[in-house]
């Protein structure tokens with residue numbers, strides 16, 4: 001028998017084993033969620049990172065700053081969802097507003113014209129005028145406060161991800177400008193970290209190149225030369241625009257950023273992977289004030305239920321992780337929809353119904369995340385096929401999928417939402433409805449997993465106390481007049 005190093009199969013504590021996922025891959029996956037919040041097509045931030053790295057190389061930035069460019073680019077706009085609720089309240093659709101913001105130089109008269117052109121969007125003329133008046137009464141720095149909130153959130157996320165001080169410092173300057181008129185306005189010119197100067201250019205260039213072409217991207221940069229952007233970097237980019245944007249439309253951005261990277265660092269341990277997914281959970285919950293703690297709460301509930309059911313430890317971990325990230329795709333739906341106090345329109349409901357799919361797409365790579373995303377994407381499916389987005393039914397829903405779905409529904413019912421109050425635990429269930437509703441998401445009565453001692457042990461946790469708002473809309477379901485039910489998050 002050999003002695004010496006412990007084997008990696010049985011001697012190493014499970015939580016210390018390599019997970020097969022590196023931090024850089026998780027940060028790249030998080031950037032896909034950021035795309036959703038920005039109202040941009042998937043892989044906008046990844047393509048921006050391709051451009052940023054090419055520009056950083058062309059500018060001759062040293063290796064440590066090129067590494068900083070990688071993380072700064074992937075995370076620069078991650079905090080942009082932190083005030084989605086407030087943006088939606090003022091502008092109607094936070095994602096549409098962010099997407100439109102690329103068209104303007106975000107300072108002075110052009111910024112004021114942009115803001116006033118979108119305040120109260122979607123409202124009637126009288127209400128819109130009232131909203132504009134209230135917005136102006138809040139002071140000229142209201143828009144700046146939004147940006148400060150972004151920086152704070154981004155800094156918090158970078159710190160929780162354990163990124164270095166260089167990336168963290170640059171991220172705090174995401175809204176600074178070369179002319180010193182940025183936010184928070186503490187630096188200007190070459191005082192701004194080179195990494196963020198490169199990323200600022202790459203961000204707008206990716207959008208203009210994709211929508212209008214190479215010449216339009218160069219023209220946009222020249223129009224903001226020395227105001228928003230570093231003039232030397234603008235000159236460099238415009239002189240080599242064709243080369244720096246070569247093949248960008250065809251490139252697989254994930255491969256270019258991740259697979260092509262020289263040093264992505266070591267794999268995270270299993271415990272570290274779960275911890276980072278906990279950051280994802282809190283990030284998803286930023287979309288609406290009423291979601292605070294939702295994802296972590298669902299994960300704790302689902303993992304506890306899976307453990308009590310006697311599932312293998314690896315499956316309990318998978319359930320916990322899927323529950324942590326189950327609503328990541330909710331970032332892709334406007335806060336104006338999630339926070340609407342009244343009934344949702346047909347269009348709103350369609351947007352809500354797609355959020356589990358967006359979760360799955362956000363976590364499509366690498367393979368370890370894809371497994372988690374696939375399970376998370378089932379959290380609104382129901383046994384009778386009435387769930388969404390795919391209408392998966394019956395045996396196609398594994399026990400783990402059912403656990404995540406039940407934990408999500410139960411936890412959500414105990415939380416207040418803009419359209420309903422939190423349901424009290426003492427609230428009685430409607431008579432006669434329990435068995436019918438139970439079959440939507442829990443194994444039908446008589447099956448082993450539904451009637452065994454373990455299921456009885458967890459039933460207080462997994463059985464919703466009230467069924468009046470059960471989230472099981474079908475595409476054609478009509479919500480009864482006065483009913484406050486609707487597709488749930």
Ligand SMILES: [Fe+2]
Pocket residue numbers: 294298326327408412489
């Ligand atoms: Fe949820």
Ligand SMILES: [Fe+2]
Pocket residue numbers: 326327330355356379380488489
């Ligand atoms: Fe959801």
